[in-house]
Amino acid sequence: MAQDISGKCMCGAVTYRAQLIEPELGACHCSMCRRWTGGVFLALSVLPDAMTFEGEAHIQLFQSSPWAERGFCKNCGSSLFYRVTAAGKEQGIYHIGAGTMNDLDGITLSQQLFIDQKPDGYSFCETTADLTQEQVEAMFANLGTA
Numbered sequence: 655m656a657q658d659i660s661g662k663c664m665c666g667a668v669t670y671r672a673q674l675i676e677p678e679l680g681a682c683h684c685s686m687c688r689r690w691t692g693g694v695f696l697a698l699s700v701l702p703d704a705m706t707f708e709g710e711a712h713i714q715l716f717q718s719s720p721w722a723e724r725g726f727c728k729n730c731g732s733s734l735f736y737r738v739t740a741a742g743k744e745q746g747i748y749h750i751g752a753g754t755m756n757d758l759d760g761i762t763l764s765q766q767l768f769i770d771q772k773p774d775g776y777s778f779c780e781t782t783a784d785l786t787q788e789q790v791e792a793m794f795a796n797l798g799t800a
């Protein structure tokens with residue numbers, strides 16, 4: 655079920671409108687997301703043509719791996735999105751940082767990635783589909799993006 659959302663970075667230089675593929679959050683516990691966000695990256699998926707930015711000139715892209723990039727606000731540093739750049743089914747899909755959304759009501763946590771990299775000291779209580787690093791890599795290999 656598609657759902658219209660809007661959001662912005664902390665300083666407001668970048669705003670966006672988008673349509674979610676599903677009103678579901680994925681959490682990523684990998685060490686890159688941990689450093690990038692300062693915590694856990696909670697993200698929602700948006701197809702490339704369902705994403706509209708204003709203030710796009712304020713977005714800095716960082717190539718975080720050979721297959722993906724991350725976008726953040728040049729001014730305030732807010733983590734805006736993760737996106738696969740490599741060819742394949744995942745290419746171009748935005749994984750919007752959930753914390754930048756204006757309204758998170760009705761959005762539920764459904765999946766956790768890199769669960770084997772989650773630090774021992776915290777965990778989510780929701781029932782989720784959890785993938786280890788090995789399972790995530792296998793999934794991306796099947797999508798032709800590894």
Ligand SMILES: [Zn+2]
Pocket residue numbers: 663664665666667668727728729730731732
């Ligand atoms: Zn900003």
Ligand SMILES: [Zn+2]
Pocket residue numbers: 682683684685686687688695768
């Ligand atoms: Zn990650």
